[in-house]
Amino acid sequence: MHIVGWSKIVKSKEEGGLGLQEARAKNIALLSKLNLRMYQEQDALWAKVILKKYFPTSRARLRDPEKLPSSPNWKAISLGLPIFKRGIVWGIGNGLDVNVWMTNWVNGGSLRAMIEGPLRQEEQNLRVADLRCGHEWKWELISFDFPKFIKDRIKATPIQLYGNGRDNLMWKYSKDGEFTTNSAYRLANQGEDPVNQFHGLWIWKLDILPRITNFLWLCLHGSIPMKDELAARGINCDKVCPMCKSQDESIVHLLQDCVVARELWRKLFLPHMSIPMLVVFENSIPNPTLDKICIGQAKVYYYCVSKVKRLTSKIAIPIRWSKPFPGWHKLNTDGASFGNPGKAGGGGLIKNSEGS
Ligand SMILES: [Zn+2]
Numbered sequence: 001m002h003i004v005g006w007s008k009i010v011k012s013k014e015e016g017g018l019g020l021q022e023a024r025a026k027n028i029a030l031l032s033k034l035n036l037r038m039y040q041e042q043d044a045l046w047a048k049v050i051l052k053k054y055f056p057t058s059r060a061r062l063r064d065p066e067k068l069p070s071s072p073n074w075k076a077i078s079l080g081l082p083i084f085k086r087g088i089v090w091g092i093g094n095g096l097d098v099n100v101w102m103t104n105w106v107n108g109g110s111l112r113a114m115i116e117g118p119l120r121q122e123e124q125n126l127r128v129a130d131l132r133c134g135h136e137w138k139w140e141l142i143s144f145d146f147p148k149f150i151k152d153r154i155k156a157t158p159i160q161l162y163g164n165g166r167d168n169l170m171w172k173y174s175k176d177g178e179f180t181t182n183s184a185y186r187l188a189n190q191g192e193d194p195v196n197q198f199h200g201l202w203i204w205k206l207d208i209l210p211r212i213t214n215f216l217w218l219c220l221h222g223s224i225p226m227k228d229e230l231a232a233r234g235i236n237c238d239k240v241c242p243m244c245k246s247q248d249e250s251i252v253h254l255l256q257d258c259v260v261a262r263e264l265w266r267k268l269f270l271p272h273m274s275i276p277m278l279v280v281f282e283n284s285i286p287n288p289t290l291d292k293i294c295i296g297q298a299k300v301y302y303y304c305v306s307k308v309k310r311l312t313s314k315i316a317i318p319i320r321w322s323k324p325f326p327g328w329h330k331l332n333t334d335g336a337s338f339g340n341p342g343k344a345g346g347g348g349l350i351k352n353s354e355g356s
Pocket of ligand 1: 243244246254259260
């Protein structure tokens with residue numbers, strides 16, 4: 001019987017899965033990388049041949065170019081294209097290569113997708129270089145008023161002031177803008193189901209036997225074949241706990257609430273227990289007749305619980321401001337973001353050598 005669904009297992013550990021990678025999504029991630037290579041190596045013979053044969057304007061104008069006969073290589077590249085398009089963003093240099101409407105260069109996707117209605121002929125070919133003048137934007141080139149949120153996004157788009165000045169293709173799901181297959185895989189593996197935050201990430205940090213980690217992972221997914229779970233899955237069985245015969249057998253009941261479990265925990269008294277679930281413990285002496293292996297296993301559990309606390313403890317390191325040389329000013333900056341992409345903030349403080 002499959003207790004945990006395959007779609008759950010192939011999720012990342014942050015999303016509650018086991019981090020196994022599904023072959024189909026992995027393949028699409030690698031094919032999206034092929035699209036990136038084709039862009040970066042567009043002067044190479046292989047890219048020239050493919051683009052000349054399958055990407056001429058005459059072909060693109062046809063009603064459904066994807067249905068025309070093509071080589072397996074082109075089909076593979078087309079398969080990776082949607083993920084490639086979702087993952088890339090243009091870093092603006094001189095803005096000569098970036099179309100204002102169709103290219104993904106502001107946060108949130110292409111501007112064409114954010115607005116409705118037709119565009120004028122001369123507006124359609126507008127490049128970012130045309131729209132920008134020094135540090136200002138020439139809004140008058142657009143025949144209508146941009147909504148405020150679009151203007152804000154454009155103003156918030158970073159422009160390279162140094163470097164070779166060329167526009168760069170970047171991967172928005174990595175911190176350094178470089179393509180990573182793992183992030184492309186996550187993108188390709190995102191299903192329709194909303195991503196729920198998994199609260200059991202701590203179990204992977206425990207220094208314990210893998211089978212105990214596995215057991216905790218199953219518990220957190222409610223996937224131990226308890227009687228209430230089996231009955232919910234349509235198996236005809238008696239749901240009542242066979243030990244106390246008073247309540248249904250569920251994970252919480254069996255491990256915590258059942259009178260037999262409570263009695264076991266009470267007899268298993270161990271020192272230094274502080275987690276709230278263990279209010280059932282009393283200051284009693286362990287039953288000397290209790291099986292030693294059982295106590296040992298429980299010790300492993302408490303060892304790992306206390307280990308988590310040690311892992312999450314943070315050490316504060318005090319830092320202090322130091323004065324710049326006389327006649328100099330110092331600018332200190334800092335910023336933080338809540339996720340990537342996500343809400344972000346930043347700030348700075350300029351002080352002279354007197355600290356004012
Ligand atoms: Zn019971």
